Amino acid sequence: MTGTELQLLGCAKTFGGKTKALLPTDLVVKPGEILGLLGPSGCGKTTMLRIMAGLETPDAGGKVLFDDEDVTKVPIEHRSIGMVFQSYALFPNMSVRQNVGYGLKVRGIDGPERDGRVDEVMAFCRLEGLADRAIDQLSGGQRQRVALARAVAPRPRVLLLDEPLSALDAALRDTLRDELAMILRGLSMTAVFVTHDQSEAMAIADSIAVMKAGRIEQRAAPEVLYRDPQTDFVASFVGGANRLAGRFEDGELHLDGGTLKTGIEGNQPDHIFIRQEDIQISSPDVSALRGTVIGRVYLGTHTKLTIAGVSETPLVVSLQGATAPQIGEIVGLDIPATSLIHF
């Protein structure tokens, strides 16, 4: 892989002397890696991105390295980064071509060289034929691609994207998410993007850092994060696993709706997690665990059931296949011990 290695060493950020937006954090992004910073709003992910960009300086002691060069005190305009903003921040006084070429223009690259590189980047981001459009004549998806083309045209060392899809209509987002993932892979550039949407992070990133309250909870590849979460927060935030809380006794978890054989020995937790798709519906007569269907949403590929009476909070079950029980029905739940997540 080509590209720059990005490192944060002990980077923290405190606003106004007391608000701790980011706790001291170490992070390495390998050359060419696409890292997703995932977390709810206010978790410090945007602050971290802005520290990487040079729009914020870390608290004393924190360091930002590009390869082995310390860029902590280098202002954003000299850091050679590309950034895609949440609002895109396209210049309304310039055409698409001028926007894309601006980074080259301020570096003093003129004439045929600039035109050539702008054409190349615009073709890569599928913007042919839009060169002379004004910004207000573009659709949301086109704007996003112009913002991306503008950011990568000067060949930055690191590409940073702040919620690149959140300004788009929900209907467009899925298509554009896949498209963005393809373009980013094609660039093979070190990239970090911020998102609050776990499916977006999964689709785009090589590796995801899940953040909560100013710190990284877990950093892993998407599959690992989904299959093997290390904290309660990661288990429930990524993939929306169900939390089952009750009383443990001899490897069995006693819940409001019955008992669950867990096969857990030794240190027994007071709660465990189970993924929505790992729960099977069966007959209430044979199952040791029962609940009542209180919600049923048919989504084509699967049906989402909400089941009350099993644990403190209603369970969400994602059920494949055509025959899902109706609202009000009492159902049995089969939960295989091998699918349980516990810490």
Next chain:
Amino acid sequence: MSRRSAFVIQFSVTLLACAFLLVPAILSILAGVTVNYFQGIVASGVTLKWVGQVWELYSDTIWRSMGIAFGCLIITAIIGIPAAYGLNRFPGRISRIVEEFVSLPLSIPGLALALALLQLYGTIKGFRLSSWFILVGHVLYTMPFMIRSVLAVFSTIDLQSLEEGAASLGASSWQRFKDIALPNAWPGILAGALTVVTLSIGEFNLTWMLHTPLTKTLPVGLADSYASMRLEIASAYTLVFFVMIVPLLAAMLWASNKAQSIGKPS
């Protein structure tokens, strides 16, 4: 009431309103080209003699007014645009206080402002007797209009994001100001310029206190001619004023409309 009579009434009211506004202006302009106003334009005939006399007697006030308005525009632009940029860039209590402070001349009567200037600088003879003294008064009075109209545009375009975008692409702070802030503030700058020039050319209160017999401006000259000259000359003066200011207003209005269509926020 039938539709026809409703139309007739509406049309008459419109016509009356127009007449109320236009007839005095037309009469005044006609008086300026009448040989003898008391005999009437039909009996005495049409002449450009009075316009010629106005030019002879007062052309210096016209040039001075244009010079002061132009100077005022340049100074308010040079100070006001960067000031608005700074106020927008560093929002906070101090910026708000500065903004209010700059706007203070709007709420103080021109006469009081003039009195303050006279008390403070009246003893510096060379300055007191020159047109620069009037220019300073006009700059004080028109500055808030430039700052506020530029500030208004800055606050609608989310300049901070645009500038961060430019900075991420490697633009220095001067390049960001020149390439991003300035072009996007163009509608505000033009609207401010229009207001500054018009206010400066028409300003009377302040100028009347600050002027000397050798530094009369157009409106002061106009008042002087109303008081001391025959009616035809004063009217011809009004005509000259009108001919000067209308094309100027039209040109600047056209320019600001044009700028508004390119500078639309995305």
